[in-house]
Amino acid sequence: MTTHAWDVIVIGAGHNGLVCAQHLARAGQSVLVLEAGSAVGGFAAAREFAPGFKAAVGAQLIHQFSDQSVRELQLERHGLRWAARKLSTTVVTPERSVRILGGQVSGTSANDAHAWAHLSARLDRYAQFLNAVQSSCPPRLGSTDFQDRWSLLKMGLRLRLLGRRDMREFLRIVGMNVYDLATDELADPLLQAALGMDAILGSNFGPRAPGTVLTLLSRRAGETTSANGYSLPIGGPGALAVALADAAQAAGVTLRTDALVARIAVEEDRVVGIDLATGERLCAPRVVSNVDPRQTFLSLLGTAHLDTGFVRRVDHFRQRGITAKLHLALDGLPTLQGLEPSRLGDRLLVAPSLDYIERAFNASKYGEVSSHPALEVTVPTIHDPSLAPAGQHVLTAIVNYAAFDTKAGTSAARAALLQNTLATLDAVAPGLSARVLHSELLLPSDLERECRVTGGHWHHGDLAFDQFLMVRPFPGAAQYDSPLQGLYLCGAGSHPGGGLTGLPGRLAAERILRSRP
Amino acid sequence: MSTGHDYPSPPHFRKPLLDTPFHERARALSQNDNFVPWSGYTTVDVFTTVEQEYFAIRNAATLYDLTPMIKYRVVGPDAERYLNRLVTRDVRKLKIGRVSYVVWCNDSGHILDDGTIFRFADQDFRLCTAERQLDWLLDSAIGFDVVVEEITAQVAALSLQGPTSCYVLKKFGLVGAEQIKPFEFREFQSAGRTIMVSRTGFTGDLGYELWMQPEHAIAIWDALVEAGRTRGIRAIGSQALNLARIEAGFLMPNIDFLSAEHTIRMHRERTPLELGLDWLVDLGKPHFNGRRALLRQKAEGLRRMLVGLDIEGNKPAHNALLYASPRDQRECGFITSAMWSPTCKRNIALAILDAPYFEMGRRVHADIYLHRELVWERRMAAATVVERPFFAPDRRRLTPPADR
Numbered sequence: 001m002t003t004h005a006w007d008v009i010v011i012g013a014g015h016n017g018l019v020c021a022q023h024l025a026r027a028g029q030s031v032l033v034l035e036a037g038s039a040v041g042g043f044a045a046a047r048e049f050a051p052g053f054k055a056a057v058g059a060q061l062i063h064q065f066s067d068q069s070v071r072e073l074q075l076e077r078h079g080l081r082w083a084a085r086k087l088s089t090t091v092v093t094p095e096r097s098v099r100i101l102g103g104q105v106s107g108t109s110a111n112d113a114h115a116w117a118h119l120s121a122r123l124d125r126y127a128q129f130l131n132a133v134q135s136s137c138p139p140r141l142g143s144t145d146f147q148d149r150w151s152l153l154k155m156g157l158r159l160r161l162l163g164r165r166d167m168r169e170f171l172r173i174v175g176m177n178v179y180d181l182a183t184d185e186l187a188d189p190l191l192q193a194a195l196g197m198d199a200i201l202g203s204n205f206g207p208r209a210p211g212t213v214l215t216l217l218s219r220r221a222g223e224t225t226s227a228n229g230y231s232l233p234i235g236g237p238g239a240l241a242v243a244l245a246d247a248a249q250a251a252g253v254t255l256r257t258d259a260l261v262a263r264i265a266v267e268e269d270r271v272v273g274i275d276l277a278t279g280e281r282l283c284a285p286r287v288v289s290n291v292d293p294r295q296t297f298l299s300l301l302g303t304a305h306l307d308t309g310f311v312r313r314v315d316h317f318r319q320r321g322i323t324a325k326l327h328l329a330l331d332g333l334p335t336l337q338g339l340e341p342s343r344l345g346d347r348l349l350v351a352p353s354l355d356y357i358e359r360a361f362n363a364s365k366y367g368e369v370s371s372h373p374a375l376e377v378t379v380p381t382i383h384d385p386s387l388a389p390a391g392q393h394v395l396t397a398i399v400n401y402a403a404f405d406t407k408a409g410t411s412a413a414r415a416a417l418l419q420n421t422l423a424t425l426d427a428v429a430p431g432l433s434a435r436v437l438h439s440e441l442l443l444p445s446d447l448e449r450e451c452r453v454t455g456g457h458w459h460h461g462d463l464a465f466d467q468f469l470m471v472r473p474f475p476g477a478a479q480y481d482s483p484l485q486g487l488y489l490c491g492a493g494s495h496p497g498g499g500l501t502g503l504p505g506r507l508a509a510e511r512i513l514r515s516r517p
Numbered sequence: 518m519s520t521g522h523d524y525p526s527p528p529h530f531r532k533p534l535l536d537t538p539f540h541e542r543a544r545a546l547s548q549n550d551n552f553v554p555w556s557g558y559t560t561v562d563v564f565t566t567v568e569q570e571y572f573a574i575r576n577a578a579t580l581y582d583l584t585p586m587i588k589y590r591v592v593g594p595d596a597e598r599y600l601n602r603l604v605t606r607d608v609r610k611l612k613i614g615r616v617s618y619v620v621w622c623n624d625s626g627h628i629l630d631d632g633t634i635f636r637f638a639d640q641d642f643r644l645c646t647a648e649r650q651l652d653w654l655l656d657s658a659i660g661f662d663v664v665v666e667e668i669t670a671q672v673a674a675l676s677l678q679g680p681t682s683c684y685v686l687k688k689f690g691l692v693g694a695e696q697i698k699p700f701e702f703r704e705f706q707s708a709g710r711t712i713m714v715s716r717t718g719f720t721g722d723l724g725y726e727l728w729m730q731p732e733h734a735i736a737i738w739d740a741l742v743e744a745g746r747t748r749g750i751r752a753i754g755s756q757a758l759n760l761a762r763i764e765a766g767f768l769m770p771n772i773d774f775l776s777a778e779h780t781i782r783m784h785r786e787r788t789p790l791e792l793g794l795d796w797l798v799d800l801g802k803p804h805f806n807g808r809r810a811l812l813r814q815k816a817e818g819l820r821r822m823l824v825g826l827d828i829e830g831n832k833p834a835h836n837a838l839l840y841a842s843p844r845d846q847r848e849c850g851f852i853t854s855a856m857w858s859p860t861c862k863r864n865i866a867l868a869i870l871d872a873p874y875f876e877m878g879r880r881v882h883a884d885i886y887l888h889r890e891l892v893w894e895r896r897m898a899a900a901t902v903v904e905r906p907f908f909a910p911d912r913r914r915l916t917p918p919a920d921r
Contacts, residue, residue, distance in 0.1 A: 269804060303660030304602055307624035307806045312656045476624075483809065 012290030014042025018244040019505030046238025050438035053329040056237040064222030080243040083384035087230035090346040127220035134496035138470035178212040189353040202458030206361030271486030313474035321444035321457035324399040329438040345382035350375040364401035369417040459498025480508040537584040538734030558585040561754040570757030577749030583674035593663035622807030627777035627786035673734040678724030681748035688744035695917035721765020766905030822875040825905040
């Protein structure tokens with residue numbers, strides 16, 4: 001009999017890997033988490049981008065991590081503190097702005113405020129339905145297994161329980177593009193743009209892309225799990241990752257950083273562990289990969305262990321990121337045109353209309369960067385001064401869009417997008433660029449390298465109908481399984497997808513515990 | 518006057534079927550103008566009569582134009598690993614200068630195609646297939662250091678089959694051709710032309726396949742016809758070959774099984790185990806396409822299998838349904854290929870039978886429909902599951918072959 005050093009090895013200490021590891025350890029498994037980098041957290045990992053200035057590599061706000069998970073995973077006991085909660089969203093243009101908190105809007109017409117409240121309530125009902133689906137393991141289609149049939153039946157029942165009107169309306173809009181939905185329901189271009197931004201952030205879509213209502217609902221579904229809205233932990237999103245790591249270790253998980261996995265070890269058609277790049281073999285009957293599906297199967301496992309049809313599906317999985325991330329070190333607080341300074345603490349959207357976002361998207365289709373990028377901006381130092389030296393500030397922005405393979409080459413594209421982004425910011429906050437002490441713009445190719453995610457895609461793969469639910473990432477690897485006995489997935493490439501939700505990690509752990517080793 | 522187009526004349530879309538390098542000779546010898554399309558080429562179905570051509574296969578020597586068979590070159594450091602993952606047989610055991618009959622499957626273990634692999638060197642192979650499938654072959658190459666390219670049009674191929682075929686080769690001037698063992702191939706020089714000769718074929722008889730550059734095709738054809746003049750050599754079409762292959766118990770794609778890529782309905786695909794090709798499946802070698810599915814099928818048992826049938830009477834059981842008892846309403850199988858075998862003097866067929874009727878020696882009944890001068894008649898004929906091949910003369914294996 002083979003003796004294994006560990007019950008389970010988790011590859012990658014991104015937040016999903018850490019969530020999965022803790023759940024497994026609590027169920028009595030001995031768990032080893034291996035992280036290639038020196039910091040935990042993946043896209044949420046903390047990063048000192050200039051001396052004394054800190055930001056997370058990718059994420060800038062927490063808004064989909066459920067309150068239940070915070071309790072279950074005992075994160076507050078392990079150091080998670082909040083700098084700000086329930087942040088408003090402000091859509092800002094040089095001329096005017098609107099401010100959104102849930103279903104309430106200020107700065108728009110009474111009609112639009114009413115329409116927004118109405119639409120918001122409706123979308124929340126659909127989001128709640130979708131959340132129920134997203135927080136359970138998706139069923140296998142065509143399966144005769146009781147569990148699969150039961151969850152499919154439950155899904156159908158839940159949909160029916162929306163009521164006839166809502167069910168029809170849900171089915172009508174779920175395949176639509178957000179452009180049509182927003183222009184149907186709202187008149188204020190700023191509100192339309194706010195809805196559009198939520199639908200496209202992190203994905204390879206413009207607001208006119210079919211299926212963007214689904215991405216919008218999927219995002220909102222995650223948001224229904226927390227009563228606290230957009231939140232910022234003290235220390236930034238990286239602090240959530242650190243708390244996850246500490247809590248996992250307290251639950252018995254062993255964490256090794258700077259441990260680059262070279263390959264998943266296979267003997268007699270089943271997983272026996274992993275080989276580190278150093279040549280060290282670590283044995284476990286089960287390996288859980290938090291790495292994106294493409295790397296997991298094509299690089300770490302190798303196609304020789306897989307069937308061609310499956311490899312074809314891996315190869316066709318769409319995961320080219322087109323979202324960039326900007327970090328600015330500022331020597332003082334910028335001023336927003338026509339707004340009081342405190343509004344800088346909001347989640348700021350710089351996207352005056354849906355057409356503006358769509359035009360920004362066009363560039364990425366042709367191997368270029370947006371001349372007028374659409375931005376989600378935060379100034380976290382308003383709430384948490386510890387992120388910068390005294391009196392100085394950090395500004396972070398999610399920048400849409402930058403093609404993965406830019407025609408101009410990486411450094412020219414980086415310089416161009418930085419210039420375009422600063423110009424865009426200067427228009428709403430005059431003089432901002434003069435305050436910049438240091439800047440860092442991470443293109444998708446930079447994120448690919450920094451976070452070791454193929455394509456640098458925020459969600460490890462586009463959220464689209466053909467990569468959603470029971471077919472995410474693709475048939476044969478959905479439900480956190482793989483064709484190879486003992487190999488599982490727990491990353492954002494799996495259902496329900498990306499964002500700081502921890503759900504793929506939790507559901508993968510449930511799946512693994514249900515299956516035989 | 519310029520038409521504004523620079524198409525070759527006549528433009529390609531005026532002649533959708535290509536000519537093979539032997540076409541000029543085939544056209545001249547064809548008495549019935551009986552041409553059929555095959556993989557994008559026009560080829561002869563019958564030159565004179567099927568009977569004449571069939572008996573030439575079993576009693577003399579025959580030439581059959583094989584050029585439309587799809588050929589791929591597979592080269593590179595991972596070529597062996599690549600092919601071993603692609604097909605169900607263990608390619609590591611294939612020596613240089615040898616040929617192997619193989620099948621390959623999709624993920625669910627269903628057959629995509631059958632064909633042959635030639636090994637020229639450690640890292641240099643040729644894969645011959647019935648269907649074009651570069652997409653599958655290229656997708657299979659993901660993660661392997663290998664180059665796959667189609668070379669169908671770059672290699673002309675001619676099948677020389679029949680008991681006098683070795684004599685024809687020697688007379689043609691290929692010294693040492695008689696030493697080629699079954700599933701072996703060698704290169705020869707003849708009048709400054711390179712010819713590769715493999716002892717392979719689709720007739721179950723003594724025979725060879727000749728591979729050459731297309732520009733040498735006509736000259737080699739003429740020289741072979743000349744060399745075989747006293748040995749009854751004749752050109753044959755696909756119909757006669759089809760009879761010979763049924764006797765040999767060989768399977769014909771699109772007749773005895775469909776490529777899983779082409780099936781639409783459930784349960785129309787076939788695994789190698791279901792086709793009685795378990796001897797081609799090496800479940801002990803490293804992972805290959807469909808292995809996990811085949812292991813599952815093996816554990817669960819087969820629901821149907823392809824077998825040989827010996828049917829009473831002499832009426833070929835074309836397309837007949839099979840019943841466990843003559844009075845059954847529900848069929849237990851169906852015929853895929855059938856013929857009266859003149860050489861065996863038996864009424865033979867290949868059939869798919871449900872479990873448990875495919876056991877050796879089991880008796881079933883074939884519902885044969887006969888079309889006699891526009892009148893349909895029906896015969897319920899008893900049939901017995903028998904071993905394949907139906908016809909396997911010693912001369913197909915004998916090295917050197919007898920000098921006739």
